[in-house]
Amino acid sequence: MTGVALAAAEESDFVPQISAPGREYRDYMTTARRAASDQPRRVFRDRREAGQALAGLLGGYRGRENVVVLGLARGGIPVAWEVAAALGAPLDAFIVRKRGAPGHDEFAMGALASGGRVVVNDDVVRALRVSPQQLRDVAEREGRELLRREAAYRAGRPPLELAGKTVIVVDDGLATGSSMFAAVQALQEMDPAEVVIAVPAAPESTCREFAAIVDDVVCASMPTPFLAVGESFWDFRQVTDDEVRELLETPTVGFATARIRLAETPAEVIDRCAVDAPAGVPPLEALDELIGDARIVLIGESSHGTEEFYAARAEITKWLIEEKGFCGVAAEADWPDAYRVNRYVRGQAGDGSAEEALRGFERFPAWMWRNTVVRDFVAWLRACNADRRAQGRREAGFYGLDLYSLHRSMQEVIDFLDRVDPDAAQRARERYSCFDHSSGDDGQAYGFAAAFGAGLSCEHQAVEQLVEMHRSAVEYARRDGLLAEDELFYAQQNAQTVRDVEVYYRSMFGGRVTSWNLRDRHMAETLEALLRHLDRQGGSEPARIVVWAHNSHVGDARATEVGADGQLTLGQLAREKFGDHVRLIGYTTYTGTVTAASEWGGLAERKAVRPALNGSVEELFHEVDRPAFLVSPLISHAAAEPLDAVRLGRAIGVIYLPATERQSHYYHVRPSEQFDGIIHIDRTTALEPLEVTSTWAAGETPETYPTGL
Numbered sequence: 001m002t003g004v005a006l007a008a009a010e011e012s013d014f015v016p017q018i019s020a021p022g023r024e025y026r027d028y029m030t031t032a033r034r035a036a037s038d039q040p041r042r043v044f045r046d047r048r049e050a051g052q053a054l055a056g057l058l059g060g061y062r063g064r065e066n067v068v069v070l071g072l073a074r075g076g077i078p079v080a081w082e083v084a085a086a087l088g089a090p091l092d093a094f095i096v097r098k099r100g101a102p103g104h105d106e107f108a109m110g111a112l113a114s115g116g117r118v119v120v121n122d123d124v125v126r127a128l129r130v131s132p133q134q135l136r137d138v139a140e141r142e143g144r145e146l147l148r149r150e151a152a153y154r155a156g157r158p159p160l161e162l163a164g165k166t167v168i169v170v171d172d173g174l175a176t177g178s179s180m181f182a183a184v185q186a187l188q189e190m191d192p193a194e195v196v197i198a199v200p201a202a203p204e205s206t207c208r209e210f211a212a213i214v215d216d217v218v219c220a221s222m223p224t225p226f227l228a229v230g231e232s233f234w235d236f237r238q239v240t241d242d243e244v245r246e247l248l249e250t251p252t253v254g255f256a257t258a259r260i261r262l263a264e265t266p267a268e269v270i271d272r273c274a275v276d277a278p279a280g281v282p283p284l285e286a287l288d289e290l291i292g293d294a295r296i297v298l299i300g301e302s303s304h305g306t307e308e309f310y311a312a313r314a315e316i317t318k319w320l321i322e323e324k325g326f327c328g329v330a331a332e333a334d335w336p337d338a339y340r341v342n343r344y345v346r347g348q349a350g351d352g353s354a355e356e357a358l359r360g361f362e363r364f365p366a367w368m369w370r371n372t373v374v375r376d377f378v379a380w381l382r383a384c385n386a387d388r389r390a391q392g393r394r395e396a397g398f399y400g401l402d403l404y405s406l407h408r409s410m411q412e413v414i415d416f417l418d419r420v421d422p423d424a425a426q427r428a429r430e431r432y433s434c435f436d437h438s439s440g441d442d443g444q445a446y447g448f449a450a451a452f453g454a455g456l457s458c459e460h461q462a463v464e465q466l467v468e469m470h471r472s473a474v475e476y477a478r479r480d481g482l483l484a485e486d487e488l489f490y491a492q493q494n495a496q497t498v499r500d501v502e503v504y505y506r507s508m509f510g511g512r513v514t515s516w517n518l519r520d521r522h523m524a525e526t527l528e529a530l531l532r533h534l535d536r537q538g539g540s541e542p543a544r545i546v547v548w549a550h551n552s553h554v555g556d557a558r559a560t561e562v563g564a565d566g567q568l569t570l571g572q573l574a575r576e577k578f579g580d581h582v583r584l585i586g587y588t589t590y591t592g593t594v595t596a597a598s599e600w601g602g603l604a605e606r607k608a609v610r611p612a613l614n615g616s617v618e619e620l621f622h623e624v625d626r627p628a629f630l631v632s633p634l635i636s637h638a639a640a641e642p643l644d645a646v647r648l649g650r651a652i653g654v655i656y657l658p659a660t661e662r663q664s665h666y667y668h669v670r671p672s673e674q675f676d677g678i679i680h681i682d683r684t685t686a687l688e689p690l691e692v693t694s695t696w697a698a699g700e701t702p703e704t705y706p707t708g709l
Contacts, residue, residue, distance in 0.1 A: 043201065043221050046235040047075065047172050050200035051082025053220045054170065056266045057645055058198060059623055060614040061168065062087050066193065068160050069252070070094040072171040072183060073149060074239040077247050079200060080170035084252035087168075091252045092160040093153045093244065094169065094187070096179040097142040102134045111182035112142050114150065114159070119182040153244050162187065166194040172236075173229030174202035174219075177210065184214060196614070201232035204561050204668065211662050218615040221646055222668060224564035266642035267623035273636035274629040280312030280587065280681045282630040284319060290632050290677045291324070291583050296527070298547040298571050300554030300586040300675075302618075303652035304365065305595030305604075305687045309587045310373040312679065317377070317546050321384065321396045325544055327534055329381075330399045330527055332549035333369055335497050336408045337361045338400030339490055345381040345398050347389070354378035355690060363404060365654040367595055367604045367689035375690060394538060399530055401523040401547070401570075403501045409494040410435065413465065416491035424472065431465045432498070434458035457506070462499040469495040489533050493526065517568045520553060524573035547574075551586045552651050559673030560649070586675040588650070590622040592684035595696065596656035606686040606699040607656050616648035617671050621680040632677030643672035 044050040061067050067089040071080025077093060084091035096113045111119045118139060125135070167187055174180055180197060187195055194215040202219050203226035211217045221232060230236040251257060264272075275286045282290075291297055299316060301309040320326040331338055337360035343349035344357035351357040354375045361369040378398070385395040410432045417425035435458050469492050500522040504515055527547065534543030547554070553570045557563040563572075571584045591611045595604050612618030620642070621629075633640040649669035657664045671678060689696060 043223075043232045044234070046233060047078040047200075047239070048082050050172065050220065050233070051079035051170070052086070053645060054079065054198050054200060054218065055083045055086030056642065057218050057220060057615050057647060058083060058087060058168065058196075059265055059267055060619050061089070061166065061196075062265070064166065066164065067166045067168065068092065068162060069168045069170060070160075070183075070187075072096055072169065072179060073153060074241070074244050075173075076171035077244045078239060079172050081247045081250065081252060083168065083170055083198060085257040088253055088257070089168070090160055091248065093149075093248060094183055095146050095149050095153075096183050097146045102130060102138065111178050112139065112146055113179075113182040113186035114146070119178065119185060149241070152241055153248055155245065155249075163191045164193050166196065167192045168196045168198055170198045172200060173232060174199050174206050174210075175226070175229055177202075177206045180210065184210070201229055202226070204564065207668075208663070216614050219646065219668070222561060222564075265623075266645070267620055269642045270620065270631055270639060271624045271626070273639035274624060274626060274631045275635065276626060277312075277628045277630045277679050277681075279315075280308050280628050280679050281315045282679065284323075286630055286635060287316065287319065289635055290585070290630070291320075293581070294583040295542060295544045295581045296531070296547065296574055296578055297326075297545075297583045297585065298549065298554040298574065300549060300551035300584070302551045302586070302588050302650055303594050303596070303609075303656070304368050304550060304654050305652070305656075306587075306589060306592075306684045307373065307687045308589070308681045308684045310371065310687055312587070312681070313548060314373055314377040314380075317548075318380065318384075320544075320546050321381075325394075325541070326546050327394050327396050327538065327543055328399060328530060328545040329396065330401050330530060330545050330547045331369070332402055332523070332553060333361070333400035334363065334402050334405035334408065335400040335490075335493055335526070336405050336412050337363075337369070338398055341378055342398045345378060346385055346395055347382065354382065358690070364601050365597065365604065366691075367687065368654065370690045371595075372688045372690065394541065397534075399526075401526045401549070403497050403504055403519060403522045405494075405497060406435070406501045406505070409497040409501070412494040413469070413491055413498065416487065416494075421472065424468065427468070428465055431461035432458075434461045435502075458502055459506075462502045466495045466499045485533075485537070489529075493529065496526075496529075497522075517566070520568050520570045520573065523549075523553065523570045524577070527570070527574065528577065550651070550653065551588075551649075552653075554584055555586055555669070555674040556584060559670040561668040583677070584675045586671075586678045588618050588621060588678060588680045589684040590618050590680075590682045593686040593699070594652055594656055594684070595686040595689065596652060597654055598657070600655065602655075603693060603695050604689050606696050607658070608700055609652070609656070609684070610658050610661055612650055613648055613662060613666060616650060616666065617669065617678075618650055618680070620647065621678075622682055624680075626680075626682070628679070628681045630677055630679045633672055634676055640672050643678075644670060646670050649674075 044053065067087060069080050069084035069087065069089045069091050071077040071091065071093055073093045073095045081091055094114050096111050113119070120135070169180065169183055169187065171180055180199075184195060184197070196216040196218065197210050197214050198218040200220045202222060204222045204224070207217050207219050207222065223232060275282050297320060299313045301313070303309065317326070317329060340349065340351070340360040341357045344351045344354065349357065357378060358370050358375060381396060381398065388395050410428075414425050414428050414432070417428055473488060473492065500518065504518045504522070527545065531543050531545060534545070537543075547570070549570060555569060556572045556575060557567050557569040558572055571582075574582045575584070589609065592609050594607055594609050596607055597604060612622065631639050631643070633643065646668050648666045649671070650665050651667065652665055686696075
């Protein structure tokens, strides 16, 4: 958590709990968040409050047998006691002593742990030229202190048996992680069933390192930049031996701590605030309260291949079009491919069916749009528009926001100019011929060659063509009064796409964040241009657009760990541009099946989705024990507190790699800030492609990988 979390957690003390917060509540939250961002980087009052926050994230271990909580002495013990009491698990101390370098105590050159385990940081030892004798001297000194503490803390009690147990190791934070690393290595030799690390604060990089060697890592906050563990606490006084002894002597199981376990858990709070959403579609009253008068509604998905996400999103979109006056669906799809669908749904094209209109989606992964749900929605939209035309009402279009269509967009620009200005078409051919030096239709090949000097850069030509298109737009409109404004706009956006995709493909070889941001900025700018275009067509009636994209684009990046790296998202950019006129809605699932490939360009497979990891948003929602529901602080602001904790969030794109589930598909998120509302469907099924292969039909044996991978 950050200072923002404190503002959200404390709001219930002085904001009335009303079912419909309205503008006043949203204005209050905006003010509170702005004020919190100016506060010092303190998160927890003290270690015990940090332990209570951690206990909320570890709810999946509550009530399980064979769970043991170990606190790293001394600072981890107060945190661990709160965790153990909340879980009803026995508590013990695990002692680790850092080995400070001679003359440089602030540099940990290693650590000693209970059981005699010794860990040495070779890099520090070499850098400071520590001799073997100096290493032995430090080890003997710290070893004596370790044995003293073992005897003092336990007062003769034997250590807990750990073999075959789920061991949750708790500390008050991680910096370099040397102490925790020593503890983990020592524990793994004691044959536990699982090793789980739980800390209130740590750098995201350190958490990722530990995720590769233990079964689960749960961290309540990851401040960026990470300065020191103590920066996350108001009170970070040193814990004394007496405090450790007292806590270890205070029971964490049985009647004495039953009141803690009887307190309302985060899942119980969510259950109290949730609204049932059969098949992922909330009651219309709840949707109306959530969306209000928003002009842009972004609806996400936590995978690109889940039937229920697509179907529920389509149903909500139908209601937005029919009842709320939305006039456009903007999808995470290529502009020219989606525009072929747009012509079909508005009765302007020669395609004879919805399935035929979707044939433009040939690029991998075709199933994202060539599937049964989208086919049926496109057919519905065409029929809906026919009725609206007959009634003289505004029609709804279908548009793409993405930018991968380099060569297709170039051809669409040339085709348009051939019809209205053959001389300009010839100039466009000459400019775009620069791209012919790349390998066929492979934009990545062009980007690689241009980025590393192995081929021409076509940036100047792409920009020149875009500028000419804009300069000539008014002339084209005057020259041909029959020219459809939509077609001119379509051609201009294709020229813009060529310009942006040229930059994107060159940036792919310069850094992940740079290319990601270019793509999401392009989608945001296309959305804004589309809104302006539809505004001009609608007269006094403002345009309203629904966006279909992945959660990783729809959610606000500022509420995720990738935001700390400078990554932007479409949802964040829309919020920054349009403020309260935007709503972000995410979809999540706990388990089921999904359509995805095993590698880029691979076949669509029907894969088993592993149950969500402990400490994740999905696992919290699974504990609510409802098949499907909506939760939103805008409907019930009591939901803000459990959603304000930093948790793991799962993101399955077009590739699903269950063998590396944690590293490939999870990142840390703060759900209350990431979305305005989340719809959870506990068990979901794979999206059905229009072209069902034998591989997809056969499906896959459910994954049995260990949960910590």
